[in-house]
Structure formats: structure tokens, C-alpha cells
Amino acid sequence: MAMTEAAVRLVSVTKDFGAVRAVDGVDLSLAEGEFFSLLGPSGSGKTTLLRLVAGFERPTTGRVELSGREVTTLPPHRRDVRTVFQDYALFPHMSVEQNVAYALTVRGVRKAERLARAREALATVRLDGFGPRRPAELSGGQRQRVALARALVDRPAVLLLDEPLGALDLSLRRRMQTELKDLQRTTGITFLLVTHDQEEALTMSDRVAVVSDGRIEQIGPPVEVYERPATAFVAGFMGTTNLLRGAAARRVVGRPGTFSIRPERIRLADLAEPAAEGERTVTGRVAEIVHAGAHTRFTIALPHDDRLTVIRQNLAGLPPSVRPDAEIRLLWDHDDAFPLPS
Numbered sequence: 483m484a485m486t487e488a489a490v491r492l493v494s495v496t497k498d499f500g501a502v503r504a505v506d507g508v509d510l511s512l513a514e515g516e517f518f519s520l521l522g523p524s525g526s527g528k529t530t531l532l533r534l535v536a537g538f539e540r541p542t543t544g545r546v547e548l549s550g551r552e553v554t555t556l557p558p559h560r561r562d563v564r565t566v567f568q569d570y571a572l573f574p575h576m577s578v579e580q581n582v583a584y585a586l587t588v589r590g591v592r593k594a595e596r597l598a599r600a601r602e603a604l605a606t607v608r609l610d611g612f613g614p615r616r617p618a619e620l621s622g623g624q625r626q627r628v629a630l631a632r633a634l635v636d637r638p639a640v641l642l643l644d645e646p647l648g649a650l651d652l653s654l655r656r657r658m659q660t661e662l663k664d665l666q667r668t669t670g671i672t673f674l675l676v677t678h679d680q681e682e683a684l685t686m687s688d689r690v691a692v693v694s695d696g697r698i699e700q701i702g703p704p705v706e707v708y709e710r711p712a713t714a715f716v717a718g719f720m721g722t723t724n725l726l727r728g729a730a731a732r733r734v735v736g737r738p739g740t741f742s743i744r745p746e747r748i749r750l751a752d753l754a755e756p757a758a759e760g761e762r763t764v765t766g767r768v769a770e771i772v773h774a775g776a777h778t779r780f781t782i783a784l785p786h787d788d789r790l791t792v793i794r795q796n797l798a799g800l801p802p803s804v805r806p807d808a809e810i811r812l813l814w815d816h817d818d819a820f821p822l823p824s
């Protein structure tokens with residue numbers, strides 16, 4: 483049987499900085515052409531993982547492979563990998579074209595070919611005609627595209643992106659997310675993205691790994707990680723959720739254990755509405771209503787100081803009883819209280 487080698491493979495990788503264990507026994511395998519994201523809070527070890535793949539760091543223990551070849555001790559320039567950094571790291575004294583062609587210059591590619599390929603790379607990121615400008619004469623989004631063109635110009639097998647959209651404002655960020663995803667599809671290059679923005683990871687990735695304290699908590703397609711979180715940490719980090727444990731779980735869910743109920747799964751209703759077959763119901767008081775554009779977020783106070791957050795799309799009207807301080811009914815399918823390891 484023909485086996486396709488993983489584009490990137492980490493085997494039992496650990497990285498210590500003095501007494502700090504930044505990466506703690508990570509196993510990871512990226513398929514060729516995959517868009518893979520490392521998602522986690524600040525300090526969880528995402529950037530260190532990326533730097534281990536790039537070759538800027540060497541693991542304390544473990545092995546790094548690219549396309550089936552061990553590269554653990556190879557320097558960055560001997561790996562078929564490019565990195566795009568958050569601050570773009572463009573050369574300010576060079577033109578856009580020279581920036582993009584830089585890797586080819588270093589490799590001794592002839593001038594005519596260099597220029598042709600730099601122009602082609604600039605066209606890929608929709609910057610035709612910007613070649614003669616200096617980076618200072620560009621907007622933030624345009625600089626980011628130059629950094630992408632520069633990384634793509636010699637067609638690396640793997641592109642590493644470290645919070646590449648972090649410096650952009652929200653609307654530009656959302657637009658660039660779509661562009662990045664399109665770029666990945668059209669080039670077929672394996673993308674490994676580091677982000678702490680869960681929406682970014684959810685919208686762009688084929689698979690995500692949720693990282694916490696140097697370890698991978700869960701790997702899977704975004705929908706699966708969102709709908710079926712493996713741990714309470716993942717449930718809380720991937721979107722907002724209601725976590726119920728111990729006595730609160732027994733009171734609210736009606737079962738012992740630890741549970742996650744996504745706020746969008748809870749239905750608000752009049753007190754008089756009966757629960758349907760397979761539904762759980764509790765009653766509570768509307769403690770807070772926050773209108774957030776496309777949706778509204780409700781905080782419902784339950785007896786014994788329990789609280790539930792409910793999110794509702796602002797599509798149709800609410801039941802008339804849903805007003806501040808009103809007593810209302812909450813309903814959800816039993817299956818929407820998702821059990822987690824305690």
C-alpha cells in the first residue's frame with residue numbers, strides 16, 4: 483500500500499527553557515496540503531512548537547520530520563519551510579519586489595527569473611503593480627500580503643504563520659482570513675497557523691490542535707472540537723460555554739458529573755411552556771440582557787446561585803416574558819448537556 487508521508491511530524495517532542503517546560507511530550511502529524519491551526523492561550527507553547535518546526539529551536543528530546551525526513555538538528559535554511567511573522571519582518575530599505583525576491587537572490591536565481599517569480603507571487607496576493615514601492619508606503623494589510631508573497635515565492639512545502647493577522651483591525655482581519663484560506667487552497671501548500679483567536683481557527687482550518695501548558699488537549703476538525711470537546715479546558719476555550727460540575731450539575735443537568743452546555747443550545751420560553759420528550763428544563767430569573775448586534779446574550783440566575791448564559795440569534799421576537807428580572811423557563815435537549823471528564 484502506498485503511504486503518503488506526513489508533511490510535518492513531531493514525535494514525543496519536549497522543549498525546556500531552563501526550568502520552564504514550554505512543550506511537553508507533543509505528538510503531531512500534518513497531512514500534505516492541510517490547513518492546521520495551533521490554538522491556545524498566551525504562554526501555552528504554540529510559538530515554540532512553530533519554531534521547532536522552522537528550526538529556530540531544537541527540541542530537548544524528541545524528533546521533528548518533514549515529508550518523512552528527519553530534520554531535528556537541521557538549521558532553518560536547510561528545511562523546506564518558510565515562516566510569516568506577526569510583525570512581517572520586511573526589509574525597510576528594499577522595494578516590495580526586492581523583498582519578495584530575497585529568498586531567490588540568496589539562492590542565486592538569475593535576475594530575470596527572480597523578477598518574473600516575484601511578480602507572479604505578488605499577483606497571487608493581489609498586489610500587482612506594487613513592486614517598486616517601499617514597505618513604508620503600504621497599509622498594514624498590504625504589508626502582510628508582501629510578507630506572504632515573500633514566503634511563497636520559492637514554493638515551500640510548508641508555510642508557518644505565527645499570528646499573521648494579529649496586527650490588523652477586525653474587518654481587515656476577517657477579509658484576510660478568507661484570502662489566506664483561498665491562497666492555501668490554490669497553492670496546495672501545507673499551512674501551520676498559530677493563533678489565540680478561536681474564530682480564526684474555526685473558520686480557516688481543516689484541523690485544529692488546542693494547546694494548554696505545552697500539551698495538546700485535543701486534535702480534530704473544528705466542528706468536532708467545538709461540538710465534542712474532550713476536556714473542560716477545550717470547552718471553555720473554544721467559544722463560550724456553561725460548565726456545570728458537582729452539585730450544580732446535579733441541580734441543573736439532573737445528573738452527576740461534569741457537563742458543558744453551549745449557550746446557543748438553550749431555549750428561552752414562557753414559564754407555562756411544557757418540556758417536550760427528551761428535554762431538560764429549569765426555571766430562573768433574567769439577570770442580564772446584552773445586545774451584541776447579530777445576537778443577544780442573556781444571563782439567567784437559577785436557585786442556589788447557579789447561572790446559565792444563553793445566546794440567541796436576533797432573528798425573531800422573544801417570548802414576551804423575557805424581560806429583565808422576569809421569571810422564565812429554560813429548555814434544552816438532554817444530549818446538549820455534553821459530558822466531560824471530571
Ligand code: ATP
Pocket residue numbers: 499500502503504522523524525526527528529530531678
Ligand atoms: P503567545 O500566544 O503569548 O505568543 P505561546 O503559546 O506562543 O504564547 P510560547 O511563546 O511558545 O507560548 O511560550 C511558552 C512558554 O515558554 C512560556 O512560558 C514562555 O515564557 C516560555 N519561553 C518561550 N521562549 C522562551 C525562551 N527563549 N526562553 C525562556 N522561556 C521561553
